[in-house]
Amino acid sequence: MASTRQYDLVLLGPTGYTGRFCSEHIVKNLPTDLKWAIAGRSPQKIEPIAEELKKLNSDRIQPDVLAVQLNSTELNELAQKTRLIINCIGPYHLYSTPVVEACAAHGTHYVDATGETPWVKLIIDKYHEKAKSNGAIASIQKLASLIIPSVGVESAPADMLAWALVKHVREELACQTREIDCCIKEMKSSGPSGGTLNTVLSIFDWLPSSELTKSMTPFALAASPPPKDIPSESIINKLFGARWIRDLGTVTTSPSGMADITIVHRSSTLMPELYGKRFFFRQFLHVRNSLIGVVVHIGFLLGISLLMIPPVRALVRKFIFAPGQGPTLEASKNDRLEYHAVATADQEGPAPKRVFGKFTYHGTMYVLTGLLLAEAAMTILKEEEKVKKVSRGGIVTSATLGQDFVDRIENVGCHIDTKTFQY
Numbered sequence: 175m176a177s178t179r180q181y182d183l184v185l186l187g188p189t190g191y192t193g194r195f196c197s198e199h200i201v202k203n204l205p206t207d208l209k210w211a212i213a214g215r216s217p218q219k220i221e222p223i224a225e226e227l228k229k230l231n232s233d234r235i236q237p238d239v240l241a242v243q244l245n246s247t248e249l250n251e252l253a254q255k256t257r258l259i260i261n262c263i264g265p266y267h268l269y270s271t272p273v274v275e276a277c278a279a280h281g282t283h284y285v286d287a288t289g290e291t292p293w294v295k296l297i298i299d300k301y302h303e304k305a306k307s308n309g310a311i312a313s314i315q316k317l318a319s320l321i322i323p324s325v326g327v328e329s330a331p332a333d334m335l336a337w338a339l340v341k342h343v344r345e346e347l348a349c350q351t352r353e354i355d356c357c358i359k360e361m362k363s364s365g366p367s368g369g370t371l372n373t374v375l376s377i378f379d380w381l382p383s384s385e386l387t388k389s390m391t392p393f394a395l396a397a398s399p400p401p402k403d404i405p406s407e408s409i410i411n412k413l414f415g416a417r418w419i420r421d422l423g424t425v426t427t428s429p430s431g432m433a434d435i436t437i438v439h440r441s442s443t444l445m446p447e448l449y450g451k452r453f454f455f456r457q458f459l460h461v462r463n464s465l466i467g468v469v470v471h472i473g474f475l476l477g478i479s480l481l482m483i484p485p486v487r488a489l490v491r492k493f494i495f496a497p498g499q500g501p502t503l504e505a506s507k508n509d510r511l512e513y514h515a516v517a518t519a520d521q522e523g524p525a526p527k528r529v530f531g532k533f534t535y536h537g538t539m540y541v542l543t544g545l546l547l548a549e550a551a552m553t554i555l556k557e558e559e560k561v562k563k564v565s566r567g568g569i570v571t572s573a574t575l576g577q578d579f580v581d582r583i584e585n586v587g588c589h590i591d592t593k594t595f596q597y
Contacts, residue, residue, distance in 0.1 A: 181209050181256035183551050184240065186263055186273065188212040189219045191367040191500040192287055192326070193262035195544030197237070201227045203545070203586055204552055206234035213240035213252065214263075244269055249276040258283040258554060260547050265373040266323075267293035267380050271300075274569075278305040278319050283558075285550050287326030287543050289433045290373065292381055292389035294323050298569045306568035318567040320558075322574075324437050325550045326543035330572040331513055332356055332434035332457060333441055334580060335533040335590060337573040339517040340442075340449050342529050342592040347519050350450025352526065353405060356434075356515035357425045357458040359532075363539055364505040368495030375487045383482055392455075395436040397443040401452045415471025416464040421516045421530060421595070425458030426467030427474050441573035444565060450520050460514070506538035531592045542588075549582040550575060 185200065187193040197212060212227075214220050220239050228236050242248050244263070253259065253276040263269050266288040277284040278301040288294060305319035324330070336354050343351045377386070393400040411417050415427040428434075434457050442449035461467040480486045513533040519526045535542050553575045554561055565574035572579065580590060 177257050179255060179257050181211050181238075182555055183208070183258040183260060184211045184213050184252060184256040185237070185260045186213050186242070186252075187261065188223050189214055189216075190262050190264070191369055192540050192543050192547075194223065195538075195541045196260060196262060196547050197223065197227055197544075198230060199541075199545045199548045199586075201230045201234065204548060206231075208235060210235070211238040211240050211256070213242045215241070215243055217241045244272060246272055246276065249273055250280065253277050253280040253282040256282060258285070258551050260551050261286040262547070264288065264290075264369050265376045266290050267296070268376060271297065274301055274321060277321060281319050283319060283551075283554050284321045285325045285547055285554070286323050287328075287547055288323050289326070289328030289430065290377060291394065291433050291436050292377065292386060294436075294569075295389045295394055297321075297323070298395060302568040306566065318562060320554055320561055320565065320567060320574075321569045322550060322554075322572060323569070324433065325546050325572050327511070327539045327546075328430050329434040329437035330546045330550070331511065331533045331535070331542075331588075332515075333437050333571055333573045334583070335513050335515050335531050336438045336455055336517075337441065337576070338580065338590050338592050339515060339529055339531040340453075341577075342531070342594070343517055343519050343527075344448060346529075346594055347521070347527050350448075350520045351453055352450070352518045352520040353454040353456070354438075354515055354517045355419050355422060355456050355458070356513060357419075357422050357460045358428055358430075358512075359460045359514040360510055360512040361539075362508060362510045364501035364509055366495075367500030367540060369500075371494040372491070375481065375491060378481050378487060379484075390432045390436070392432075392435050393439050393443075395440040397440060398446070400439070401454060403452065404454055414468045415474075416461070416467025417458075418464075419458070419516070421528065422458075422460065422514055424461055424464055424467055426461050427471040428457050428459040429474055431457040431459070437571055438573075441571040444570055444574060452520055500540060501538070503538065503541075506541075509536070509538045511535045511539060511542065528595045529592055530595060531590070534589045535587055537587065545586050545588075546572075546583065549586065550579060553579045553582055 188197045340351045438455040442453040515531045517529040557578045
């Protein structure tokens with residue numbers, strides 16, 4: 175049945191740093207007959223962006239410009255006009271809860287680029303069942319929402335690499351996966367945007383440290399209880415961070431690790447028939463040697479501790495980009511992201527099979543986030559019923575988009591490879 179809604183998608187927040195890259199990717203790569211709009215609180219700021227987008231590709235349907243204040247009345251009206259919202263307005267914990275609420279209430283699909291795990295936990299607790307329940311009655315099945323947070327650098331690359339490895343283990347080895355060890359092998363970046371840095375700082379303003387800790391456990395976002403036999407860590411590893419992992423080398427604590435770990439565990443518990451009920455995921459940062467690993471680990475913990483002090487956060491704000499600003503494309507031309515991961519099959523015996531996986535992308539992390547958002551949106555629009563069947567609806571993850579999403583992002587510069595070790 176064809177949709178009766180005015181738009182296929184609306185991009186909320188095109189004036190932000192990520193929003194601009196996302197809108198440019200839509201213009202350059204998505205179908206030219208896409209019915210879409212760009213929306214925000216100030217039409218005066220959005221109109222120049224619409225003009226720039228027209229210059230990029232005039233031979234396509236141009237986006238409408240919509241003025242939308244972030245209140246329930248206007249967001250409900252917006253949600254009813256479109257099949258899907260791409261939300262690029264952050265910090266998400268400050269501005270985006272009513273956006274999710276409107277989408278859940280009206281069967282509107284939703285994707286965003288948040289890395290704010292405490293906020294993701296909040297919206298799961300409040301809106302997951304509501305988003306699913308809109309599809310509980312057969313006659314309104316198409317109103318069920320697919321709400322997918324964290325479809326940016328945090329946490330789609332790790333989530334899709336883990337999914338590809340689990341799929342490889344199932345298809346090639348005919349079993350489920352016991353665990354995956356993943357690491358950021360290389361991240362050459364010209365630096366974070368002002369929006370990213372301000373989000374990190376405002377998280378500490380928003381929640382006390384005790385609440386932050388509760389939301390950052392490995393299974394904080396899981397759809398079911400964790401396995402009873404989670405692999406243990408030694409006290410030495412916990413204290414110093416650095417360790418050596420077979421086929422990955424020396425690794426240490428990853429600053430983005432917990433965001434990715436919680437999302438991957440939500441994927442595994444949403445799709446236990448694929449991942450297995452004993453599945454466990456860890457993520458690290460690759461380093462040259464153990465000494466560097468210890469320094470990175472201690473530095474990360476010290477940095478987190480300092481950011482809990484309000485005067486320190488106030489001082490940091492004086493030296494960072496303002497929201498909406500970030501590194502130039504010229505400064506980012508040599509940026510690169512590469513993840514390595516090893517999956518261990520859930521097999522009996524002393525030497526279960528192991529599978530290696532790699533995710534690579536050449537370019538700025540914010541262009542990557544923009545394309546991930548746009549291609550995830552297009553996957554939902556094209557494969558809506560398939561994704562609903564796999565994910566069961568509600569607040570889900572990028573992994574539930576499956577091979578269709580992998581195919582789309584590989585067509586625009588991402589690469590995912592997997593192979594079974596022959597030893």
